[in-house]
Amino acid sequence: MRVAMFGYQTWGHKTLEALIKSSHDVVLVVTHPPSDQPYESIWSDSVEELARDNGIPVYLAQRPDSALIERVRDAGPDIMVANNWRTWLPRELFDLPPHGTLNLHDSLLPKFTGFSPVIWAMISGANEVGLTAHRMDDELDTGDIVSQRSIPIGDQDTGTELVRATIDLIPEVLVESLDLIERGAASWTAQNLDDRTFFHKRSARDSIIDWRWSAAELDRFVRALSDPYPNAVTYYRGQRIRVIKAAVSRYRYGGTPGRVFIAEDDGMVIVAGADAHRGQDRGLVIQRVRLDDGTELPALDFFGRGGGYLTDRP
Structure with a gap:
């Protein structure tokens, strides 16, 4: 399939890397400009550099506007993939491709919707973390699920180790999901939003x-x-x-x-x-x-x- 990818930092980099190695064709990469915010420098592998190194068209944006929507329309993707895109995408954009937008979120949705899900999972006492591939809809991380993988939280695990472990799940979950969608074999499961937990951005406090x-x-x-x-x-x-x-x-x-x-x-x-x-x-x-x-x-x-x-x- 023709894929337009929205992503940022190491999560987006790993996603793009997996797409490049897959049978799918990346026709456009949309990412944020480099940031000097300390928290965004922690996992700072560049999506932009990886795309340019592989001859893939890149569009830089902080948030979507009419110019970005037109650029995606011109690229003609069959599906969009998003991972760690930091601003809201309107329906006009996420529903533009025939297969909509597949979002990757590093938690076992509907648990740990929102921000820093691995860190909050450890702090809250959860016994596992994971990665979910779901269809993007109008709310944050609430769309139907096509694939999930989980990782147990060990007695001595650190947040950093578990973040790396969930990042390592990206190629398997992403490629499996795209292949199922392409074959028309995807089974979409609605989230039970009564079980949803939603965590805010972390700050010094x-x-x-x-x-x-x-x-x-x-x-x-x-x-x-x-x-x-x-x-x-x-x-x-x-x-x-x-x-x-x-x-x-x-x-x-x-x-x-x-x-x-x-x-x-x-x-x-x-x-x-x-x-x-x-x-x-x-x-x-x-x-x-x-x-x-x-x-x-x-x-x-x-x-x-x-x-x-x-x-x-x-």
């Missing part, structure tokens, strides 16, 4: 540790916010620190959430949990921290003999 969470939840939180993502943040005696490595304690600790308590093995125990005063909860053992100047050091070196509290502000 969303990386601050809440010591009322359980140690198990905080352990996942720290692993979800692994490099190169903004790390989990807390404050100690007015100084901001980033928690780079942590684990759930072997023993139970009681007191006030956020108390810098005592050494356990190679880390410093922080009292955690809304019911920590009952003495029934595990603590979070912080093992490594990073300071604002980039210095990274063992938690025991930073905290010394302990004492004081970790807080959500200076």
Whole structure:
């Protein structure tokens, strides 16, 4: 089939790479101009460069307009494919090709609609992440599904590892979906939107540790916010620190959430949990921290003999 692709960053790059290797013909690539926003530099493989290197026409746009719609119409695609396109597409555009638009979303829809789905899945306690190929419609990530793949979340997995794993699913899910559509063999399944969960864009506020969470939840939180993502943040005696490595304690600790308590093995125990005063909860053992100047050091070196509290502000 003739394919017009809309995509950006590493997700779009992987999608275009898979299309180039497939039997389908990429007739147009639409991508966003390069951005200097820090969050968009994390997964910054260039869709534009890959398209130009392969002689594919490229159109740069921040959002669709009449000129873009006309460009797509002139390209004459049988289908459009979108992955990590950052702005809303109107029906006039996504319904333009005979087969409409296939969108790839890195979650198991209808769960984790919206933004940063892998990170939010880890933080929320989900037991798996994945990739969904669905037909684009008027709402965000609500269209009928043609293909899905899932990946279990392991006890030691990081957010970065799982993002990479879902990106690696793109060729299989994409090519399978396009081949089914081309053969007229696609089976479209409507989403049960009663099960939909919708997560917002992440900001600096969303990386601050809440010591009322359980140690198990905080352990996942720290692993979800692994490099190169903004790390989990807390404050100690007015100084901001980033928690780079942590684990759930072997023993139970009681007191006030956020108390810098005592050494356990190679880390410093922080009292955690809304019911920590009952003495029934595990603590979070912080093992490594990073300071604002980039210095990274063992938690025991930073905290010394302990004492004081970790807080959500200076």
